[in-house]
Amino acid sequence: MTPIGTPTTARPTRTTEPAPGGFNAERIREDFPVLKLKVNGKPLVYLDNAATAQKPRVVLDALRKFYETECANVHRGLHWMSEEATRDYEESREKVRQFLGAADVKEVIFVRGTTEAINLVAHSFGRPRVRAGDEILITAMEHHSNIVPWQILCEQSGAQLRVAPINDDGELLLDEFEKLLSPRTRLVAVSHVSNALGTVNPVAQIIEMAHRRKVPVLVDGAQAAPHLPVNVRELDCDFYAFSGHKLFGPTGIGVLYGKAQWLEEMPPYQAGGDMIRSVTFEKTTYNSLPYKFEAGTPHIAGVIGLGAAVDYLSRVGLARAAAYERELLEYATERLRRIPDARIIGTAREKAGVLSFVLEGIHPHDVGTILDQEGIAVRAGHHCAMPVMDRFQVPATARASFAFYNTPQEVDALIAGIEKVKEIFS
Amino acid sequence: MSEVRELYQELIIEHSKKPRNFGKLDGADHEATGFNPLCGDKVTVYVKLDGNVVREIRWEGSGCAISSASASLMTERSKSKSLTETDALFQIFHKLVTGGELEEAETAQLGKLAVFSGVKEFPVRVKCATLAWHTLRAALEGTKTVTTD
Numbered sequence: 278m279t280p281i282g283t284p285t286t287a288r289p290t291r292t293t294e295p296a297p298g299g300f301n302a303e304r305i306r307e308d309f310p311v312l313k314l315k316v317n318g319k320p321l322v323y324l325d326n327a328a329t330a331q332k333p334r335v336v337l338d339a340l341r342k343f344y345e346t347e348c349a350n351v352h353r354g355l356h357w358m359s360e361e362a363t364r365d366y367e368e369s370r371e372k373v374r375q376f377l378g379a380a381d382v383k384e385v386i387f388v389r390g391t392t393e394a395i396n397l398v399a400h401s402f403g404r405p406r407v408r409a410g411d412e413i414l415i416t417a418m419e420h421h422s423n424i425v426p427w428q429i430l431c432e433q434s435g436a437q438l439r440v441a442p443i444n445d446d447g448e449l450l451l452d453e454f455e456k457l458l459s460p461r462t463r464l465v466a467v468s469h470v471s472n473a474l475g476t477v478n479p480v481a482q483i484i485e486m487a488h489r490r491k492v493p494v495l496v497d498g499a500q501a502a503p504h505l506p507v508n509v510r511e512l513d514c515d516f517y518a519f520s521g522h523k524l525f526g527p528t529g530i531g532v533l534y535g536k537a538q539w540l541e542e543m544p545p546y547q548a549g550g551d552m553i554r555s556v557t558f559e560k561t562t563y564n565s566l567p568y569k570f571e572a573g574t575p576h577i578a579g580v581i582g583l584g585a586a587v588d589y590l591s592r593v594g595l596a597r598a599a600a601y602e603r604e605l606l607e608y609a610t611e612r613l614r615r616i617p618d619a620r621i622i623g624t625a626r627e628k629a630g631v632l633s634f635v636l637e638g639i640h641p642h643d644v645g646t647i648l649d650q651e652g653i654a655v656r657a658g659h660h661c662a663m664p665v666m667d668r669f670q671v672p673a674t675a676r677a678s679f680a681f682y683n684t685p686q687e688v689d690a691l692i693a694g695i696e697k698v699k700e701i702f703s
Numbered sequence: 704m705s706e707v708r709e710l711y712q713e714l715i716i717e718h719s720k721k722p723r724n725f726g727k728l729d730g731a732d733h734e735a736t737g738f739n740p741l742c743g744d745k746v747t748v749y750v751k752l753d754g755n756v757v758r759e760i761r762w763e764g765s766g767c768a769i770s771s772a773s774a775s776l777m778t779e780r781s782k783s784k785s786l787t788e789t790d791a792l793f794q795i796f797h798k799l800v801t802g803g804e805l806e807e808a809e810t811a812q813l814g815k816l817a818v819f820s821g822v823k824e825f826p827v828r829v830k831c832a833t834l835a836w837h838t839l840r841a842a843l844e845g846t847k848t849v850t851t852d
Contacts, residue, residue, distance in 0.1 A: 638720070639768070640766060640767035640768060640771075641767075642742050642767040642769075642828075642831070643711070643767050643768045643769070646707070646710070646825060646827075646828060647707050647711070650705070650706060650707040657742075658741075658742055658743070659743055663743075666743075672743045672744075672765055672766075673742065673743055701707070701708070701711050701716070702711075702716055702720075702768070
């Protein structure tokens, strides 16, 4: 067996077809060192981008530069390195502000990831406001991280969790959603793009419906931010959460965007250094935004790496990348449809990045193991969305998820791998 | 033979498609359900003992080919065996799928179970192969549910 990680320059052998929309994925691939790996003797075909995305060299360089030349704490030191680190840290915040189209950098809070962002809102926005008899409204396609924090909040407050249903294609039933918006609804929490189904939710419409009833909306953007241009002011969402590692940035860093009016009202989530202005044993005054929500030494390298990822994405052009990914997903969908016994889970009209499927009579884990032997990385399992699996009456699915560095040749490799799975089980 | 063919030997595929002793066992005196929370595999094992001997054994559940075939072959193999023999067999089977050194006498005892030898090259799939066995042990020990964690 060739050891995992053997570098190779080998490329899929088929000649490159004209890239859709003039987008040159082959050139993009050069920016990602890991894509040259061989796995199990085969060129890596990385189709697990919804779990985490690979990192371009510029992100790796930014991490290295921080640790090699300016490793210091931020917002504290008077010395040169601390000033450099603080400047780069805060520049990243400005980059993220632009990336999201937020009005002010004080609305950009650095957190560990989407999960922590949602927990922060449940804790600091939810707990002080939500009372017994109130309702939190989510949808049937949420990731566990956009279900469990609300369940806990409901348990603690005596509120009810309401769940808007989806249809057999995995699309939110907007009429049903609207009916569930009641005078008791305190918050709507909805994914922008479903990680298990790939459905793109009509979040602008959802937000408008909720706002007409003065209900604030949190958008879980973990799967959307890397694949669609997002503008929080145009959406008018109250909160938007995403993870750096799915956006080609480092793990352990993410962002909560919140409207300043809410963030100002909310009590801190965690307490400690950096989030205070003054402390005596009698009374503590909190720091201003965004620092009120960034207790302790933050993930400085992660923030700087995320800034580099955001820069990279703006150079690539997210709109162009999204158009390319859409064509790639359409191509993969069309090819998978032609395989007898393959059933696609998630057939919404508006989809991004995700192709979830099952093969009749073959468990997704067996599909995953056999594809892995072909160097093809997919996810097999419940995708942290067990209610979605229940809804479609499958124990699990295999999921191929795409990024703009994936190619039609890799889709061909996936299809060939699926044919091999079927052959082994024939 | 490639590693993946080594893992998915014909007998495994065949048992996964047509599992033996599948379905509830009425009047079972021992039963337990095993879960693999990582992948959602679920196996319930039913046993009727006659003194110290497994008189009847059946199973039901859902999971991947490895876990289904393992449950199927386990029920075939442990029928009419004493509790001591069943336990010894599990220990040998465990050694086989985790890549331990087997003595000749142990290999001889495996019989058809030797078909799981390919699992040792796939560490993440060891739990699939051993789920049914852990569940059988739990049933015999009187534990109702067991997980592979």
